Amino acid sequence: xxxxxxxxxxxASALSFGTLVITLKEPFRATVALIGTLLSVxxxxxxxxxxxxxxxxxxxxxxxxxxxxxxxxxYLGERPLAEIGxxxxxxxxxxxxxxxxxAIQGFVVLANTQLPGIRDxxxxxxDIGSPEAIGRSFIDDYIVVxxxxxxxxxxxxxxxxxxxxxAVKSEGGR
Amino acid sequence: MDERxxxxxxxxxxxxxxxxxxxxxxxxxxxxxxGRFQARYGPNRAxxxxxxQPLADVVKLIFKEDFVPKGANRLLFQIxxxxxxxxxxxxxxxxPWGDGFEIFGYNxxxxxxxxxxxxxxxxALSGLGFYGLILGGWASGNxxxxxxxxxTAAQLVSxxxxxxxxxxxxxxxxxxxxxxxxxxxxxxxxxxxxFQPLGFLIFVVAAVAETNRAPFDMPEAESELVxxxxxxxxxxxxxxxFLAEYINMIIISALGATLFLGGFSGPFLPGFVWLxxxxxxxxxxxxxxxxxxxxxxxxxxxxxxxxxxxxxxTLNLVVTAIVVALGFAN
Numbered sequence: 001x002x003x004x005x006x007x008x009x010x011x012a013s014a015l016s017f018g019t020l021v022i023t024l025k026e027p028f029r030a031t032v033a034l035i036g037t038l039l040s041v042x043x044x045x046x047x048x049x050x051x052x053x054x055x056x057x058x059x060x061x062x063x064x065x066x067x068x069x070x071x072x073x074x075y076l077g078e079r080p081l082a083e084i085g086x087x088x089x090x091x092x093x094x095x096x097x098x099x100x101x102x103a104i105q106g107f108v109v110l111a112n113t114q115l116p117g118i119r120d121x122x123x124x125x126x127d128i129g130s131p132e133a134i135g136r137s138f139i140d141d142y143i144v145v146x147x148x149x150x151x152x153x154x155x156x157x158x159x160x161x162x163x164x165x166x167a168v169k170s171e172g173g174r
Numbered sequence: 175m176d177e178r179x180x181x182x183x184x185x186x187x188x189x190x191x192x193x194x195x196x197x198x199x200x201x202x203x204x205x206x207x208x209g210r211f212q213a214r215y216g217p218n219r220a221x222x223x224x225x226x227q228p229l230a231d232v233v234k235l236i237f238k239e240d241f242v243p244k245g246a247n248r249l250l251f252q253i254x255x256x257x258x259x260x261x262x263x264x265x266x267x268x269x270p271w272g273d274g275f276e277i278f279g280y281n282x283x284x285x286x287x288x289x290x291x292x293x294x295x296x297x298a299l300s301g302l303g304f305y306g307l308i309l310g311g312w313a314s315g316n317x318x319x320x321x322x323x324x325x326t327a328a329q330l331v332s333x334x335x336x337x338x339x340x341x342x343x344x345x346x347x348x349x350x351x352x353x354x355x356x357x358x359x360x361x362x363x364x365x366x367x368x369f370q371p372l373g374f375l376i377f378v379v380a381a382v383a384e385t386n387r388a389p390f391d392m393p394e395a396e397s398e399l400v401x402x403x404x405x406x407x408x409x410x411x412x413x414x415x416f417l418a419e420y421i422n423m424i425i426i427s428a429l430g431a432t433l434f435l436g437g438f439s440g441p442f443l444p445g446f447v448w449l450x451x452x453x454x455x456x457x458x459x460x461x462x463x464x465x466x467x468x469x470x471x472x473x474x475x476x477x478x479x480x481x482x483x484x485x486x487x488t489l490n491l492v493v494t495a496i497v498v499a500l501g502f503a504n
Contacts, residue, residue: 028312032250035305055294059338063301064331067308071327074312074320130290131351 007047014040031069038062050129181280186267189286193266197420198228204461211465238409245315246406254313255411258306258418262425265299268292269428270354272438272445284438284445285354292353293341296429297334300384304330306418307386311403322402325392325472329383332479333390337380339487343373343494344433353429357437367434372490374434376483378459381426383479386419387460389467392475427456 017036024030038061045054127133138146202217202224209216218224242251272284289295304326311323344366345351348359360366367374383390394402404415431437431452438445470478 032309039302051289051291052294055291055298058298059294059301063298063304064334067301067304067327067331070308070312071324074308074324074327131294 003047006043010040010043010047014044027073028070031066031073034069035062035066038066045129048129052129052131052134178280181282185282186286189266189271190263193263193421193424194417196424197417198232200420200424200457201231201416202227203457204464207458207461208465211462232413235413236410240409240411243315243406247313247315250309250313251406252411254306254310255407255414255418256306257309258303259414259421261299261303261306262418262421265296265425266421268295268353269425269432269449270357270438270445271449288352288354291351293345293351293356293433296425297338300422301334303418303422306415307403310407310415314403314406316406318400318405319403322394322399322405325399326386326403329386329390329392329475329479332476333380333383333483336376336479336483336487337384339484339491340373340376340380341433343370343490346494346498353432353437357432357439360436361439365434365436370434370490370494372486373494374430376487376490377430377434378456379478379483381430382460382463383475385423385426385460387423388464389469390475391469392472397469423457423460424453427453427460430456 020033206216267286270285440448
């Protein structure tokens with residue numbers, strides 16, 4: 001019962017903060033709303049018995065990445081937003097049609113699904129969220145994928161440094 | 175060992191009370207010590223040899239006018255100090271301060287809660303604590319505050335990386351992220367400062383930067399930024415930022431003592447006395463640094479973080495990983 005209550009609050013706040021992220025006009029406030037979404041999702045992870053993922057979610061996303069978002073936005077200051085509303089204006093009817101269509105599709109799928117845990121109680125999944133279980137799955141089951149991902153990230157990091165160096169050079173720096 | 179709900183509530187209230195009192199007296203201790211370092215007395219008027227000074231300060235701050243500047247974002251301006259205090263106080267929960275014991279027939283554990291991911295919990299909360307400073311600085315609508323907030327963001331994110339890497343060496347040796355397990359692992363072998371001297375050094379330097387203390391107090395450099403992110407704050411809200419900063423200092427000292435100095439374990443005296451002694455030594459070191467070293471220039475601060483501490487921490491991590499994997503540890 002307690003779990004249901006916490007889930008309802010966390011899910012509702014994740015959705016409402018998420019809505020705020022895309023509706024707020026001011027980028028700084030939208031980013032603050034994004035923090036709210038990330039924290040709510042971290043609570044959902046906790047409910048899924050995955051404390052490690054929840055902690056990493058807060059440390060990496062809320063604690064580092066969004067701080068850098070705020071940093072950049074605070075430095076760039078208040079700027080007028082580029083208007084995209086006009087282009088959408090003529091097509092708005094189609095947008096709403098698509099939204100309604102998606103909602104109907106979601107309803108139909110949910111009503112007919114045979115997936116476990118939707119209408120009956122979720123099954124016990126065992127230990128998948130502890131630091132140890134996640135570490136094991138990284139070095140046992142998914143080692144190739146894990147290493148490939150780290151290689152891709154390394155390439156991206158080196159590429160970013162090279163691009164930044166070129167940009168600094170073209171401005172007459174070192 | 176199971177705990178009654180009431181026991182948990184009483185324990186939480188007691189521990190928070192102790193830490194907040196410790197905050198007040200850390201403040202007094204710092205002012206007195208800085209006074210001595212500068213060949214003067216420090217506060218000595220309020221009460222016997224100045225020991226009621228914190229009380230006088232708190233009363234003064236509470237009765238000050240509570241205001242919001244005109245250009246400020248009201249909501250965020252009000253919330254920011256609360257975020258800081260919340261993150262600082264919540265972090266107390268995972269610091270172990272003794273073995274479990276029995277009192278009036280109730281079992282009491284010597285830690286708020288022993289969670290599997292204690293170390294990560296602390297890092298997550300310190301990550302949230304940044305938002306108090308950043309949002310406060312931004313919401314003030316003041317250029318000095320904004321610059322302070324921007325510096326906070328850059329500095330804290332940079333040093334958090336080095337700090338996280340320096341702690342992983344300890345985690346690998348103890349094979350656990352739970353602070354209680356780490357203390358017990360040290361009681362079985364020896365203090366991890368002996369095995370991880372480089373890690374401890376990196377941890378201490380990063381800890382000074384994470385708590386915005388001199389010589390890394392760029393976010394509130396008074397000679398250039400007035401007071402940085404809390405320029406526009408006064409009265410109780412300023413006191414809350416202050417409280418958060420000093421509790422963070424105590425927490426990070428307690429974390430250092432737990433990870434590298436054996437935590438609450440020690441002979442003869444009860445656990446919390448040992449922890450308090452170790453925390454006091456680290457706090458004294460923080461204060462000593464402030465009295466001795468001048469503030470770093472901003473670009474040098476960043477250079478130290480990314481070009482010295484990060485590679486050193488990575489080296490420490492790799493060496494520790496190899497040693498642990500080959501089975502030399504334990």
